[in-house]
Amino acid sequence: MEKIPNQKAWLLVLPVFAIVAFSAVIPLMTVVNYSVQDTFGNNKFFWNGVGWYQELLDPSTELGGRFFASLWRNLAFSGAVLAIQIPLGIIVALAMPREGWGVAFSLVVLALPLLIPWNVVGTIWQIFGRSDIGLMGWGLNRLGFDYNYVANPIDAWLTIIIMDVWHWSSLVALLCYAGLKSIPEAYYQAASIDGASRWAVFTAIQLPKMRHVLVIAILLRFMDSFMIYTEPFVVTGGGPGNSTTFLSIELVKLALGQFDLGKAAAMSIVYMLIIIIVCWVFFTVMTNAGADRKGAGGER
Amino acid sequence: MTVELRDVSSVRGAEVHLSDISLSLERGTLNVLLGPTLSGKTSLMRAMAGLDAPTTGRVLVDGRDVTGIDVRKRSVAMVYQQFINYPSLTIFENIASPLRVQRRPNEEIDRRVRETARLLRLEPYLGRTPLALSGGQQQRTAIARALVKGADLVLLDEPLANLDYKLREELRAELPRIFEISGAIFVYATTEPSEALLLGGRTICMSEGRALQIGDTPTVYHRPETLRVAELFSDPPLNTVAMEKRNGAVAYHGGDSAPANGLYAALPDGPYNIGFRAHQLAVANGATGHHVFPATVALTEIAGSESFVHLQRNGTNWVAVLPGVHEFPPGQAVEATLDPDDLFIFDPEGRLVAAPRGG
Amino acid sequence: MARIDLVDLAHSYDGGNADPSSFALKPTSMTWRQGGAYALLGPSGCGKTTLLNIISGIVKPSRGKVLFDGRDVMALTTQQRNIAQVFQFPVIYDTMTVGENLAFPLKNRGVGRAEIDARVHEIAKLLDLVPQLDRKASRLTADAKQKISLGRGLVRADVAAVLFDEPLTVIDPALKWELRSKLKVLHRALDLTMIYVTHDQTEALTFADTVVVMHEGSVVQTGTPEELFLRPDHTFVGYFIGSPGMNVLPAEVEGRQARIAGHELSLARSYGGLPPGARIEVGIRPEFVSLAAAAPGLLAARIERIDDLGRSRFAHVRVGDLKIAARVPRGLSLGGNEAGLIFEPAHIHVYADQRRVEGAA
Incomplete structure (x- = not known):
């Protein structure tokens, strides 16, 4: 059965189409245009076909090497961030109070990091981690740890990951909390009557009921962490060496630092495609796995 | 005003929600949609209201094609199973809300809200908020809001399902009077045969997206055109048995035989399916000429004014309802008897061949 | 267990x-x-x-x-x-x-x-x-x-x-x-x-x-x-319990007699010492009140509605200001709205302040 279309709706959507066209579609076409041409400035363009793409996807070239190196860094970073934030978010959500004054309090506390602009977050951690004046960096060194994110790649990675966990775990926690709140009380009562352990309650009730919000949380966190730019740029600037040079930072170096617009354009297209494909695959898999329950339910 | 559906079907993916429904609803009538969950009652209401457009077929209002016209442009009100009210508004404002949307003058709003509140016995509660009221009063408020609008078509989707048994009984007794005064077209969905009987009006029997039979409620009850309709319109469930008529005698499937008297007398030879409701079956209390079936008592349920006796006869289960209190121990052998004048006979395809006279 | x-x-x-x-x-x-x-x-x-x-x-x-x-x-x-x-x-x-x-x-x-x-x-x-x-x-x-x-x-x-x-x-x-x-x-x-x-x-x-x-x-x-x-x-x-529920009617009860809306009903048991000042009512289930053609000696009632439940029919009638539900016997057909009510004395109960009073034989 089709919903009856309301033609007026198109009028309301029109401004959005216009904005999207100017802000996304036209720039995107420009990027596509750049990616198949070469330019030496002065607005002179030469047709280069798929040349940039070939170079980009061939790890033996200089461009390809840089691309794949930063792509792996991105994947490692997203993987690490998800592996920490999702379980942590779930744990925090489970630990949050269900009623009383504590609800509002913990919601506000959790929301605080989400309200801080990215570059400010970067700046906070950049200072916080400094071994000369930063509380964390200085403290760690005083405790005997040889911590210096400017010189040591592992320290740099740890700093960025901890920063991201600090910044974004609350989002996962809030989403999970919303999912948990929607579970009717009868389920918990039934589980306690069935003699379920705390772990069984988690795996048999809470996790399945949180599934939908977890899909959203994972998607959001993947996209966001895969596109990370501001914070590592502020904290490490991509260093030490290239150890925290993610695709986005590489892209900016290429486009604005070296003015290789063609290469940068090709890289951004591939970058975008990777994100779209990963999200699409993930979303399809998760929703298909959930779709089988639709057939039985629902009043017609 | 009339609402007419012509060959309305609704298909979503592989699921058929409605299939080839044609019917016409007249002003001032009460139309009961009777059918189990997922039989298409809600889909049909949504199509009538204009919330969904049918996949094929047309919806006409006063002969004008309104298929695909938005619900906001139609004169429709709907009441749901859940009591849907604005929790922060008083009962008065809840009832007044559709009129406020229409920007009626305050004076008129006041008059119409009070009239409707009187009809639904809500006058004492106008100043309260919904949460301070009982479920029955909350649902009355929702019904009042649907009525005050003066809509031509009022749809009620199992409006009493979430109410206590006794409240349901009370409201059900009042609804026909309220419907009569209002004069709109009412469509009322229910899963319960007894509710259809008590509301009266017309009944549309629904099953698997089809309207199996449409007619005056007593007619549908007393002359179900098919076995399926008889099953849908029986509570306790319809008892059935297959039989064959040959040489002036009736041979029931499972071994019992009897003379072809009563409704069987006029029947041509051949196989048939018999259906009879629980009150048409007697236990240990037959009269001469009644057909006798040896059976075993599986269970007796005493419901106060009547007792339900669950019987097993050659592997099939029958239910008999007897007035008063009767207790049969499980496993007891009894004689179930059937009046050959008081049963439904269907052909092997399930079409009605004979029904009790008079009804 | x-x-x-x-x-x-x-x-x-x-x-x-x-x-x-x-x-x-x-x-x-x-x-x-x-x-x-x-x-x-x-x-x-x-x-x-x-x-x-x-x-x-x-x-x-x-x-x-x-x-x-x-x-x-x-x-x-x-x-x-x-x-x-x-x-x-x-x-x-x-x-x-x-x-x-x-x-x-x-x-x-x-x-x-x-x-x-x-x-x-x-x-x-x-x-x-x-x-x-x-x-x-x-x-x-x-x-x-x-x-x-x-x-x-x-x-x-x-x-x-x-x-x-x-x-x-x-x-x-x-x-x-x-x-x-x-x-x-x-x-x-x-x-x-x-x-x-x-x-x-x-x-x-x-x-x-x-x-x-x-x-x-x-x-x-x-x-x-x-x-x-x-x-x-x-x-x-x-x-x-019961559908429709029991008829509960304000009454005056003396010994084996009850008076409802000016009509005398005989009771199966005797009710002597009813608590003074208590609200006295009689209760009888609709199943034990049957509708009949109006006749002298029967409580006269006006039919408001008849519910047909398929296997049984109940009439909702009015006697003065009282509403009473009564069983409609099979096969009964009445001309107009006027009818009489027959009560089964054995099933009439007496209530004082809502509680049943046990009668003496």
Whole structure:
């Protein structure tokens, strides 16, 4: 059965189409245009076909090497961030109070990091981690740890990951909390009557009921962490060496630092495609796995 | 005003929600949609209201094609199973809300809200908020809001399902009077045969997206055109048995035989399916000429004014309802008897061949 | 399996010091024997769910205690009390198959594999769930899910009691018949104490051997379905059980005579010392009042409406300001709206301030 279309709706959507066209579609076409041409400035363009793409996807070239190196860094970073934030978010959500004054309090506390602009977050951690004046960096060194994110790649990675966990775990926690709140009380009562352990309650009730919000949380966190730019740029600037040079930072170096617009354009297209494909695959898999329950339910 | 559906079907993916429904609803009538969950009652209401457009077929209002016209442009009100009210508004404002949307003058709003509140016995509660009221009063408020609008078509989707048994009984007794005064077209969905009987009006029997039979409620009850309709319109469930008529005698499937008297007398030879409701079956209390079936008592349920006796006869289960209190121990052998004048006979395809006279 | 004693149980959601008349459950004592089938019947807000939750340990009562086989269980959790409960809406573990759902309460208690299989199979067979045992529970319809919930409630053989909280609410009428009789068969087969909470009199009466009728936080009558129907102790029981409910009519009663709306009715028993100043009413079920053609000597009534329930017909009539429901005998047809009423004296009860008065022979 089709919903009856309301033609007026198109009028309301029109401004959005216009904005999207100017802000996304036209720039995107420009990027596509750049990616198949070469330019030496002065607005002179030469047709280069798929040349940039070939170079980009061939790890033996200089461009390809840089691309794949930063792509792996991105994947490692997203993987690490998800592996920490999702379980942590779930744990925090489970630990949050269900009623009383504590609800509002913990919601506000959790929301605080989400309200801080990215570059400010970067700046906070950049200072916080400094071994000369930063509380964390200085403290760690005083405790005997040889911590210096400017010189040591592992320290740099740890700093960025901890920063991201600090910044974004609350989002996962809030989403999970919303999912948990929607579970009717009868389920918990039934589980306690069935003699379920705390772990069984988690795996048999809470996790399945949180599934939908977890899909959203994972998607959001993947996209966001895969596109990370501001914070590592502020904290490490991509260093030490290239150890925290993610695709986005590489892209900016290429486009604005070296003015290789063609290469940068090709890289951004591939970058975008990777994100779209990963999200699409993930979303399809998760929703298909959930779709089988639709057939039985629902009043017609 | 009339609402007419012509060959309305609704298909979503592989699921058929409605299939080839044609019917016409007249002003001032009460139309009961009777059918189990997922039989298409809600889909049909949504199509009538204009919330969904049918996949094929047309919806006409006063002969004008309104298929695909938005619900906001139609004169429709709907009441749901859940009591849907604005929790922060008083009962008065809840009832007044559709009129406020229409920007009626305050004076008129006041008059119409009070009239409707009187009809639904809500006058004492106008100043309260919904949460301070009982479920029955909350649902009355929702019904009042649907009525005050003066809509031509009022749809009620199992409006009493979430109410206590006794409240349901009370409201059900009042609804026909309220419907009569209002004069709109009412469509009322229910899963319960007894509710259809008590509301009266017309009944549309629904099953698997089809309207199996449409007619005056007593007619549908007393002359179900098919076995399926008889099953849908029986509570306790319809008892059935297959039989064959040959040489002036009736041979029931499972071994019992009897003379072809009563409704069987006029029947041509051949196989048939018999259906009879629980009150048409007697236990240990037959009269001469009644057909006798040896059976075993599986269970007796005493419901106060009547007792339900669950019987097993050659592997099939029958239910008999007897007035008063009767207790049969499980496993007891009894004689179930059937009046050959008081049963439904269907052909092997399930079409009605004979029904009790008079009804 | 256990006998359950409720000793001076009372509960207020505002704490034990609240005004006693506002208690959700007013002081109640009761004994439920092992293996019985009980129903708690009453309208929403009558305290029946509170009582159920106190037994299961979900609610801690403000006063009194619950004993299982004489042992005080107030300090025990729901889990330790070893009861089973089935809720109004199906509670299903989505990720598990039907069989795993049924096995869950046993597995959590460390029951052996062979015993689990045997028990799950037995319950599945009784509930006709065998073909679905290996299917994902989340893919089934609402009523199949509720069957699983019932099955999980019944799967443990050693429970103190099985509590049902309006378990058939989401079930279609035709299936209600099936599940209801199945529950009754299960009760016989499994020898479990079952307590069934509902607002639906038919469900309560057909399921239970003993029905406990509750009204505004108190128990107003406990009895067999037959007793509740034939001898309601309280006018509320008369009204709440039976459809339509009992006719309760203001009357003057003297000895073997009652006067209703100026009409004399003879009673089967004699009522001598009725408490002075009490509100006196007579109650008679519609089943025992029959409609007849108007005739001298019969109470004259005006017919307002006749409900045809298929197997029976009830007339709603008016006598002066009184509304009375009466049975319409089969085959009776009346010309106009005027009719007479015939009362069966043996089924007329007398109530003083809503409580039934026992007459003398």
